[in-house]
Amino acid sequence: MAKALSKAEQVARAMEGQQMTRNRWLSMPAVLFITVFGIGPLILMFIYSFLVAAPYGGVVWKFTTDAYVYFLFQADIFDGTLQFAPDFLIIYFRSFVFALITTGVCLVLGFPTAYFMATRPPSQRNWWVLLITIPFWSNLLVRTLAIMFIIRDQGLLNGFLIWIGVIDKPITLLYTDFAIVLGLLYSYLPFMVLPLYSSLEKFDFRLVEAGFDLYATRRRVLWRIIIPIARPGIIAGCLLVFIPALGAYVTPLILGGGKHLMIGDLIAQQFGSGRNWPLGSAQAFILMAAVLVALYFYVRNTSGKVTHGH
Amino acid sequence: MAAGQTAIEAKGVTKQFGAGPDAVKALDNVSVSIRENEFFTLLGPSGCGKTTLLRLIAGFDFPTEGEILLYGQDIAPLPPFKRPVNTVFQSYALFPHMTVAQNIGFGLEMLGKPRSEIDARVTQMLQLVRMEELRNRRTSQISGGQQQRVALARALAPAPKVLLLDEPLSALDAKLRKDMQIELKRLQHETGITFIFVTHDQEEALTMSDRIAVMSKGNILQVGSPRDIYDRPSERFVANFIGETNFLAGEMAGVSGGEASVKLTGGSVITAGIPEGLKPSGKVTIVVRPEHADLVQGETPADLRGVLENVVYFGTDTHYYVKLDGSPEPFIIRQQNTRGGGQGFARGDKVGIALEAHSAQVLRD
Known part of the structure; x- marks a missing residue:
């Protein structure tokens, strides 16, 4: 046997x-x-970041670590000594802050939205998903330009505020940090809502009643039951918003007016007008390394405690 | 059982879902008192309102009209987390992201009890449901029967005044269900907590309950001990819903000593119980349970006469189906085989039926 x-x-x-x-x-x-x-282009970029920049773009095949050195330092015009120059670091820092704010606000706005969608009758839910994806039907550039028309000095928002008498002259919104974050929020909110929805849709809402029954208030049911069980969706949503927001290019370019650079614009500049491909490659790799490190800590902190059953 | 204080009382409770012409009355002016330390069962088919009543007591829904009193205090407007009442859910609704111990301790934690007290109580509860060794397991790693025990332990841990059980055994297989029925009775006995149990399974209700309320279409039809409900059903629905029944037509011949004398169509007069508050007259329907009738040879005196239509052998007992003179429905008799039942009669025999004294009951309809 x-x-x-x-x-x-x-x-x-x-x-x-x-x-x-x-x-x-x-x-x-x-x-x-x-x-x-x-992977191929990544390897190529990695190699480029250790080469010398050719005067009109492209690279000269000679090894150097200049690109990484000039990320943090600047050569003095007179004696050529290296001096610490935090310009790039500031842009990186600003980009991280913008991306974090965007992620945070998207989560706060997206969670109730996803919760609302997940608690509709099953026959209605697909309609709500469809509505959430409507922005994807048109180009990001077009949508970003549309925001520009709304928030500029003579735009809809200022016009409306003046008309109802809240303000008597336009508030400058366009080409500010606020405009950039607003644009990022608008662009990436669906990427937060959809993963949240997919994890809340599977959520067994009878657990909420069980929580109430066991003396948990609404707030405690949210923090102790709903959020921990929706954690995989929250992690996915945060990653899907944070990473692209960090490297955003179009939004800060249009709504920041080129004055408030983010990492994406900085890198694009090196390959364009800056004609410094090695520096652009190095900046891209520094960004990637930073994201990987951030990711490592984020995932370790959020999934370390309790892994979802099922 | 302990005829103590009233633990839960529903007073004229109506629950309406929806509004306007689509409105559905899930409960229609229901009043019932449930005593302290009682195993009380709400029994009825799906849609009868039993779960709605339970949810109103738990606080998941609020009554459209009426009061729900817990030891005299109206709890109907309170949210569920302010009621000293816990529920065992049909789906168990265990928290999947917590261990067995965390599940059981959750209620106490929410009540703000100190860690040491919670741990001690969790240990005590695990012992009560005999699951000490599974303390740190995830709820997805244990069997259905074990999940059921965790759900029970979780609901009992905060020592509620009343425990509500919403068809908790329906997801278990037959063998496990039998074990859990005994287990539940033991738990109720050991904890001394009032249990309100919802089920559509009449056998479950009869074996476990101190008292049963039979419900239909948003109303409570009859409340009584399992024996009362079974032997003395007051309504046709109750008689039909619980066990097999024989209905007989008759005419009132008089009332004496709280019992009715009913003249059957065959001519014999039998005594039958009367539901509370009913003053029967004219034509009435009476019920007789299949085990309260005996088959006799055709020529001996009997209450009813007919032809034996079918004999079915069940091992422990034998069922006889008798075609009565002038009745389309067969009369069913159940006789235990130890008493020599199942012998001496064959299909087609002319037989008589002798009804046990005081076993019949007049129906309210």
């Missing part, structure tokens, strides 16, 4: 193995695509 059973197990295992070998090929197109168009 025992022998027959192990034989059956062997067969089952062999079949499973065969199945897995067969299915492995299904991932090949994606693996190939990512290798050629994702």
Whole structure:
């Protein structure tokens, strides 16, 4: 009996193995695509970041760490000595702050929205998802320009505020930090709502009643039951907002008016008017390293305590 | 059982869902008193309002009209987290992100009890439901029966004044359900807490309850001990819903000593119980349970006569289906096989039926 059973197990295992070998090929197109168009350019950029900049763009194939040095220092015009120059660091810091604010506000706005959607009757939910994705139907550039028309001095918002008499001359909103964060919020809010919705949709709302029954107030039910169980969605939403917001290019360019740079614009500048490809590559890699470090701590802190059952 | 103080009292409770012409009355002017330390069951088919009544007591819904009193105090307007009442949910509703011990301790934690007290109480509860060794397991790592015990322990841990159980055994298989029925009775006995149990399973209700309220269409039809409900059903619905029943047509011949004399269509006169407050007259329907009737040979004196239509052997007992003269429905008799039932009669025999004295009951309809 025992022998027959192990034989059956062997067969089952062999079949499973065969199945897995067969299915492995299904991932090949994606693996190939990512290798050629994702990892390949990254390796190239990494190499570029250690080369010398050619005067009209491109690189000279000579090893140097200048790009990383000039990220933090500036050569004195007269004697060529290196002096600490925090300009880039400030832009990085500002970008992190903007991305953090965007993520935080998106979470605060997105959670009630997702909760609302998840508590609709099942037949209505897909309509709400559709409504959330409506902004994706038009181009980000167009939508960002539309925001510009709303918040500029002669725009809708100022016009309305003057008309109802709250203010008597326009408040400058466009080309400010506020405008950038507003644009980022608008652009990335759906990326927060959708993962939150998908985790809240699976949430068993009878647990809320169980919480109330066991003397938990509304606030405690939220913090002790709903949020911990929705944690995977919260993590996913925060990552989907934070990472693209950190590297945002179009939004700060248009709504910041080129005066309030974010990392994305800075890097683009090196490859464009700056004609310093190694510096741009180095900046991109520093950004990537920073994101990876931030991610590491974020995920460790949020998923370390309790992993979701099911 | 302990005929003590009233723990929970519903006074003229109506619960209406929706408004206007679509409004549905889930409960219609329901009043009931549940005593302290009682195992009280709300029994009825789905949609009868039993779960609605339980939810009103728990505080998940609020009555449209009426009062719900807990030891004399109206709790109807209070939110669930301010009521000293806990619930065992049909789906258990255990918190998946917590361990067994964290689940059980949750209520006490929310009440702001100190850590040491919570730990001690959790240990005590785990012992009570015999699950000490699973203390640190996740709720997804334990079986359905074990989840059921955790749900019970979690609801009992804060020592509620009343424990509400919403069909807690319906997800278990037959064997486990039997074990849990006994377990629940033991827990109720050991904790001395008033249990309000909702079920649609009449057998469950009969075996576990001190008293049963049979519900239908938003009304409580009858409240009584399992024996009362079974032997003395006051309404056709109650008689039908619980166990097999024989309905007989008759005519009132008089009332004496609180019992009715009913003349059956066959001519014999039998005594039958009368539901509280009913003054029967004219044509009435009476019920007789299948085990309160005996099959006799055709020529001996009997209350009813007919032809034996079918004999079904069940191991412990035998069921006889008798076609009565002038009645479309067969009369069912259940006889225990130890008493020599199942022998001496064959299909097609002319037989008589002798009703046990005082076993019949007049219906309210």
